[in-house]
Amino acid sequence: MIEITDIKKSYGKKEILKGINLRVPPGEICAITGGNGSGKTTLLQIMSGIIKPDEGSVKYFGHDIKKEKDTVSRFCGYLPQENPLIEELTVQDNISLWSGKRGRPEQKIIDFFNLEDILKMKVGKLSGGMKRRVAIACTVTDWPSVLLLDEPTNALDIYYKREVRKVMKDYLSPGGILVIVTHDEEEVKMSNSVYEMKDGKLFCRKRIDEKHL
Amino acid sequence: MFSRLMQLLRIEYKRTAISFFHILLSLLLMMVAIGAVTIGSAYLYYRSQKNKPIQIGIAVEDESEEMELALKLVTSMGVVRNLCTFIETDEEGIYEGVISGKLSGGIILSNSFHMDMKNGLNTPARIVLPEEETPGTGILAGALSAGVSMVDTVGGGIHAMKDAAAAYDVTLSGNGLEDIIMGIYQDSVLKRGEFFDTRVLSPLGEFSIYDYYTSSAIVIVIMLSGIYFGFLFTAQNRAVEDKLTIYGINAFYTGLIRVVVMTGFVFLTALVLRLAAYIGFSAFKINIDRLRPSDILCLVPVSISVAALFYFIFTVGEETYRSRILLLLIIVIMLLSGGFFIPIEYLPEWGRKISYILPAALYRSFLLEAQKGALRASTSAGIVFYTLLFFAAGIGVRWKRH
Numbered sequence: 001m002i003e004i005t006d007i008k009k010s011y012g013k014k015e016i017l018k019g020i021n022l023r024v025p026p027g028e029i030c031a032i033t034g035g036n037g038s039g040k041t042t043l044l045q046i047m048s049g050i051i052k053p054d055e056g057s058v059k060y061f062g063h064d065i066k067k068e069k070d071t072v073s074r075f076c077g078y079l080p081q082e083n084p085l086i087e088e089l090t091v092q093d094n095i096s097l098w099s100g101k102r103g104r105p106e107q108k109i110i111d112f113f114n115l116e117d118i119l120k121m122k123v124g125k126l127s128g129g130m131k132r133r134v135a136i137a138c139t140v141t142d143w144p145s146v147l148l149l150d151e152p153t154n155a156l157d158i159y160y161k162r163e164v165r166k167v168m169k170d171y172l173s174p175g176g177i178l179v180i181v182t183h184d185e186e187e188v189k190m191s192n193s194v195y196e197m198k199d200g201k202l203f204c205r206k207r208i209d210e211k212h213l
Numbered sequence: 214m215f216s217r218l219m220q221l222l223r224i225e226y227k228r229t230a231i232s233f234f235h236i237l238l239s240l241l242l243m244m245v246a247i248g249a250v251t252i253g254s255a256y257l258y259y260r261s262q263k264n265k266p267i268q269i270g271i272a273v274e275d276e277s278e279e280m281e282l283a284l285k286l287v288t289s290m291g292v293v294r295n296l297c298t299f300i301e302t303d304e305e306g307i308y309e310g311v312i313s314g315k316l317s318g319g320i321i322l323s324n325s326f327h328m329d330m331k332n333g334l335n336t337p338a339r340i341v342l343p344e345e346e347t348p349g350t351g352i353l354a355g356a357l358s359a360g361v362s363m364v365d366t367v368g369g370g371i372h373a374m375k376d377a378a379a380a381y382d383v384t385l386s387g388n389g390l391e392d393i394i395m396g397i398y399q400d401s402v403l404k405r406g407e408f409f410d411t412r413v414l415s416p417l418g419e420f421s422i423y424d425y426y427t428s429s430a431i432v433i434v435i436m437l438s439g440i441y442f443g444f445l446f447t448a449q450n451r452a453v454e455d456k457l458t459i460y461g462i463n464a465f466y467t468g469l470i471r472v473v474v475m476t477g478f479v480f481l482t483a484l485v486l487r488l489a490a491y492i493g494f495s496a497f498k499i500n501i502d503r504l505r506p507s508d509i510l511c512l513v514p515v516s517i518s519v520a521a522l523f524y525f526i527f528t529v530g531e532e533t534y535r536s537r538i539l540l541l542l543i544i545v546i547m548l549l550s551g552g553f554f555i556p557i558e559y560l561p562e563w564g565r566k567i568s569y570i571l572p573a574a575l576y577r578s579f580l581l582e583a584q585k586g587a588l589r590a591s592t593s594a595g596i597v598f599y600t601l602l603f604f605a606a607g608i609g610v611r612w613k614r615h
Binding site for chain 2: 048049050069070072073076078080081082083085086088089096097098101102
């Protein structure tokens, strides 16, 4: 369960988040939509512990990220908008950075993301979709329960979008949680709950119990 | 966290090495060009000894013909001409000139100077120096001590001759003795030029041309090599940095790793240049010193400090053309005001002030002093100060952006 309570964040005099409350139960995909600059990424960065809120709390399965510093790294995998990959290096090197282990990655990761053929290739030589796939692989090296994905299929063509969505669906294990910041209709459709960020507040647009997976 | 930190260090080294080898050719070309200019400049400078002579005022109250001839002899000597320009003035003019900084020093000779010398009296000659020591003062002091040594040598010779004459019971004619003394004096004066040939006495102080130009070239090359490190600060790297904070690897650690990685490659560049300069200068027989371990070790603190500077500039400007231009601009200002092309002593007062604020001149001073084993505490403190300042400022900017 993710519990976000009364999160507030300002940059100077500009209030970005004005008291955000959100609860995402296990097994759900939660989509957050909204216009550019509405604060979606800021919320996700707060949830991932990259930036600190001015007020409020974020809890993963009852663990407060403020009080227990390793909570985020224990429960969360975070995919930023920009691929957190080092283009000059191979896929294997990039995965080793995020897993903290040198050498060949876990076979399960290789198989799941179909990385066998590109393991020794430089990231800079991969296509956009493949890079995104590798970026998600880097995000899940520890098989976290919660995935926070910031526009995971942005700027990809239809083929790669489908591929990345399939990876996301396959990954969602029983009890796992996916939070996606997105503008994509398909991703909105496949989500259990959809929230819209507007004027620093979060409005619920859809909430269904039945999974569309 | 530790395992990821180690992986990050390994990965940053690996990709910097890849990029380094990609730019190796252009780096080598740059080094060869700067090395050639450096060796060429040093060679010309060394051979021609075209130092800007210091201005020395001379007030002579003794207007005798002998005195005039003696002064003409001294001032026409090439070795003196290269070092000093004598400006004839009066006592008041000397004091005014020294106070205003127009003169590096002054010599006031009394009206009985020549007669006193002739009669064997220890006649006073007043030397006027500025309150604060300047490179010009050092040159004057060196020239005076050389002159005194010269007179002592001549005096010693005369005494030896007189003693020998007394021992063999030989009578020396009074008139002839004067001629002999003058002859010995002139010979000694002219031979004294050899003393100045072994080491150039100049505004560089005690440092040789080899030391000065090698240190300057190393600082120029390692500062210009910073332009190549921009790839470490791309938007994607910021995404990596952001994500690393989840694992407790914050701006301090990522900054530290960047500085460590850049230091390694900056040091490598400096080391290659140091060895190349040593071989080059030795081939031209300009260098008379051996390569010592201190010559290599002193590159480490400078490399760290320069890497911290790059970290700061790229963190402020990020990987954009703006930051590269910013870096280039800062480097050019530092090099121009730091005495890399024109010695600091020849810069106007405001130029010197700028050079004291910017660290490039400090880097060169550190290399020069460390090589001579005469490292001043203020120079070391300056290096530490700038290193910490740039590193802290870089981290501060990164944190602020967060």
